[in-house]
Amino acid sequence: MATQEKSIFLISNGDYRDAACEMCWPRQKETIDIIDKAFQSLGYKVIALPEYDEKLKHGFVTRQCYGTEIFSKIDPTAPVVILLSCWSYAHHVASGLQTHKGPILLLGNFDGTWPGLVALLNHSATLSRLCVEHTRLWSESFTEDHVFMGRLKTWCETGKVVYDTSHLVSADTLTISPEADSFGKELAAEIIKNKRILGQLDPGCMGMLNALINPAKLGAIGMPIELLNQSDLVAEMSDVSDREAQDHLNWLVEQGAWFDWGVDQFKDLVHSQVLEQMKMYSAAARYSHRFGLAAIGIPYQIGLVRCVAASDLAEGMLNNSNRPDVADPVSGKVIQQGKPIVHFNEGDIGSGVPQVLM
Incomplete structure (x- = not known):
């Protein structure tokens, strides 16, 4: 499966925000070094991309255009590993992976310092x-995990890993009570x-293509989309009084x-920041009422x-x-x-649907 040189391309996908990438880079570099040793022990050479940027102080892919540039320069049949130790925008590499012909591995750091495993699931x-x-x-x-x-090793040799799915059952085979069937x-x-x-605000702005669901399919089950705009939410917040x-x-x-108040707004939690959050709370509630929403999703990113x-x-x-x-x-x-105003995290419709049903 590998190229003649038995090389594997290891790509560090990251956040859109350079500040977040800089903060997470030490853990990512630590993970790169460990994975490099793991592949070396199996007889493979790792080519880590992109190169570390001295000015930005990290070596992450931070834009889709950077990701496409990387994929344009590597062998389209070579094995590729997307290494994830922090939150990353999946679309940075998704387009390159769509046309890539070689084996693809998403590798997540289970350590809880940064959400690498969440990023793996998102990707x-x-x-x-x-x-x-x-x-x-x-x-x-x-390397200590046998x-x-x-x-x-199996992925290196075959290009895939097959997991046991015997614990899964088809919904068609389930037996439910007459009461549950009638209720449903x-x-x-x-x-x-x-x-x-x-109500979904600016879908996809967190790089989560999986957060988007075909409006035709949602409408067909009686859950139509109301596409909302982040800038209008900010405008609504300005209408909420202090x-x-x-x-x-x-x-x-x-x-x-209890709030751990500080006085330095650049390092601490300060009063004005929490008041801004309170205004967002009111603005979102007003939105929900104004548009007759069953749920609203705010993705706090770009x-x-x-x-x-x-x-x-x-x-x-x-x-x-x-x-x-x-x-x-x-x-x-x-x-x-006295009732919750359902909010689905990160504007993820896949979360919104079951939340509404609950």
């Missing part, structure tokens, strides 16, 4: 969406009739939430990351039935009082 789902054959491997100790090394059919009929609209945002924060503190504080706190608050009231600015009525 795998993206490649599956694009019908690109590939293999997945992961470990935390690599199971991992055995599978890595009634729910499906109700959804088809009345619909469950899914008083409303402070009231939300006060509510959290009264409920027992776009929002340059404009506002992180969305995590707002997302968690939305998904909780015990949360501060948000009033519709037009009618003055409280939106979904």
